[in-house]
Amino acid sequence: MADRTFEQALSDLERRVTSLEKGDLDLEDALKLFEEGVSLVRECHERLDAAEARIVALSATAEGVSETPMPRTS
Numbered sequence: 001m002a003d004r005t006f007e008q009a010l011s012d013l014e015r016r017v018t019s020l021e022k023g024d025l026d027l028e029d030a031l032k033l034f035e036e037g038v039s040l041v042r043e044c045h046e047r048l049d050a051a052e053a054r055i056v057a058l059s060a061t062a063e064g065v066s067e068t069p070m071p072r073t074s
Contacts, residue, residue, distance in 0.1 A: 004043075009040050009043050010044055013040040016037045017037060
C-alpha cells in the first residue's frame with residue numbers, strides 16, 4: 001500500500017471489476033479477483049479517510065489557514 005497512490009489503487013480496482021464483469025473467468029480466478037478487489041476497496045477507503053482527516057485538521061487562524069499534521073499510517 002505504501003508505494004501505491006490512491007489513483008493507482010483505484011485503477012487496479014477498476015481493472016479487476018472489468019475482468020469480473022466480462023464473466024469469462026473460472027470460479028477460482030473470479031474469487032481471487034474478487035478478494036483482491038475487496039482489499040483494494042479497503043485500501044482506497046483508508047486513503048480517503050486519511051485525506052478527510054487531513055482536511056478536517058485544517059483550521060482557520062488569524063494569519064490564515066494552517067494545517068495540523070496528522071500521523072501518517074502506512
